[in-house]
Amino acid sequence: MRISENIAIQPGKRPGRRWRWSGLLEDRTVMGMAFVAPAVGLLLLFLAYPLILGIWLGFTDTVVGGTGEFIGLANYISLLNDALFWKVTYYTFLYTGAAVFFKLLLGFALAIVLNREFRAKGFVRAIVLLPWIIPTVLSAICFWWLYDTTFSGITWVLMKIGLIGHKIDYLGDPTNARIALIVANVWRGIPFFTIGLLAGLQTINPSLYEAASIDGAGGWHRFRHVTLPLISPLLAVVTTFSTIWTFADFQLIWVITRGGPANATHLYGTLSFQRAIPGGQFGEGAAISAFILPVLMISVWVCYKYMRREE
Amino acid sequence: MAKVVMEKLNKHFGEVKAVRDFDLEIPDKEFVVLVGPSGCGKTTTLRMVAGLEDITSGNIYIDDKVVNQLPPKDRDIAMVFQNYALYPHMTVYQNMAFGLTLRKFPKAEIKQRVKEAAEILNIGELLERKPKALSGGQRQRVAVGRAIVRKPKVFLFDEPLSNLDAKLRVQMRVELKKLHDRLQTTIIYVTHDQVEAMTMGDCIVVMKDGLKQQVGAPLELYFRPANKFVAGFIGSPAMNFMEGELLSEQGGLFLQTMGFKLKIPEDKAAKLKSYPEKRVIFGIRPEDLPEAPAAIPNETIEVVVEVLEPLGSEVYLDVKVGETSLIARAEPTTKAKPHFKLYLQPVLENMRFFSIRDEKALF
């Protein structure tokens, strides 16, 4: 705004034209749009275009290397009649629900512990971040190794302390594989909750806890009536983000099980990839990914509503 | 309603000795003010009474019961924090009701008590608001309200007025005093403002560097300070101090300084006899330095006026004797002008003498 005023008071040779320009520069709407235009342009190019293209592909029978025809809802109808799709839907929701629940629980607990005063606090906080900064593929490979029937470190420890007498087939058994993946995801996702919530906990004024203890609150009541209400907006945001990432997870699954055994551990993301790229069915793959959208939109909406209510 | 006793109380934070050998006995229903400069350990003392801070050594009794190990929630005290510490997510009503809700009071009684407190504090219309939507003075009232609904044995106040503007502070001072008359509860009140201490306390405790300096009624501290620190801390503007030499001459005891010589009254001279040193610190308050029409040998001081501070009802004169600056109070009708000479006639009966070695009052 200030720049535009400077321009406006500069003497010009052609007053009529200059007046029009300065008028535009003074206009909040015009200037506002001009300032956001580059960002909007980038978003349209890199986010909106692929998204819309993906949705469009879902309505076609495109295959790899070929062009497709518009076939309406055919992809969706065939998916809804596909037992495997329902199995994947079930596991996607189970995976997301269980993983987010445990990440929230453990991450929050860890944040509360780390929020206390103790020696080497900075060091321990840095350690907690590790699972988050290691590339996912790398930690996925580590888990794959840990879950190996023959070489599993977990099995070795359990046998040493005498808890089990035989080796466990972590990834060969559908139920075991499903649990194993959730555990890996929880391990990887805890730091996000811990660090995010720890930052929130640190903003809570310690004298509120003191006031509460004088008011008669013990540990549980201080948590219930001070910590929880003050952290809950942040809790909502962190949980939403985590839900989105977990629901759309791909790397962990693809590296550890590739969706097996017997397609027991496919998520929407991996199934979509498998159908689209190795399977060549671009249209169908795109249709599967489209199922991720409504869930993500609903979680964002719930989070948004929740934060509005807190205001 | 309770007696509070502190016995040889010590608090160390690592190397820092925040409170040292602090003894104090507070009778039931008394309004006690802890006052002292920043960092002298007032807050720490209060927090130990509240149970928010561990005690390094010593004992605290509430109603003859040692409470050293008792958690804050079981001490039956209420505290108003300097920053109020209102729960931001609760309404004013919920803030005030919180302590009672936790103690499982019946709903009707909670409502009754909150209403009562809100009426006393004049915040009845604010009950549905959140703290964010309140002014500083209103928050302060809510914080007090949260304390009084509980009807605790002891109230602790930590500089509750320091965030308010001057006018509101004076007003709240009066209201808190009235509240004390009405509630008849023991109050321990912390402030670094000596005016607040003087106007509010039944009894004032002056602290410095974690040590208790003097305990007494406001006027006792004013007229009979135990040492130079208390003398300088209580009273505004502060007492003037100068060093001088005691001269025993014909006709009595005299005080000789760089700029003047004064005859010490007989009764004071008698008390000074046992003082072994020659040099002494003497103090005199600004109101004990009235103007004199002319010089009187050994009774007046010749000074040069530097600055006039007119306050309306009185004028403070910043004057200089030799190298030393003094403050004197004059009538608003004074003819004094900057850079002019003036004679002051100290009220010698009100002079205080302090030992040059440990700065304790000599009598």
Ligand SMILES: Nc1ncnc2c1ncn2[C@@H]1O[C@H](COP(=O)(O)OP(=O)(O)OP(=O)(O)O)[C@@H](O)[C@H]1O
């Ligand atoms: N948690 C702590 N850790 C270390 N030192 C502390 C701690 N709390 C207080 N102190 C020190 O103890 C001394 C007394 O502090 P205290 O807060 O009691 O002062 P105060 O009289 O209330 O001062 P003010 O008028 O500024 O509030 C200070 O020197 C302070 O630095």
Ligand SMILES: [Mg+2]
């Ligand atoms: Mg303090």
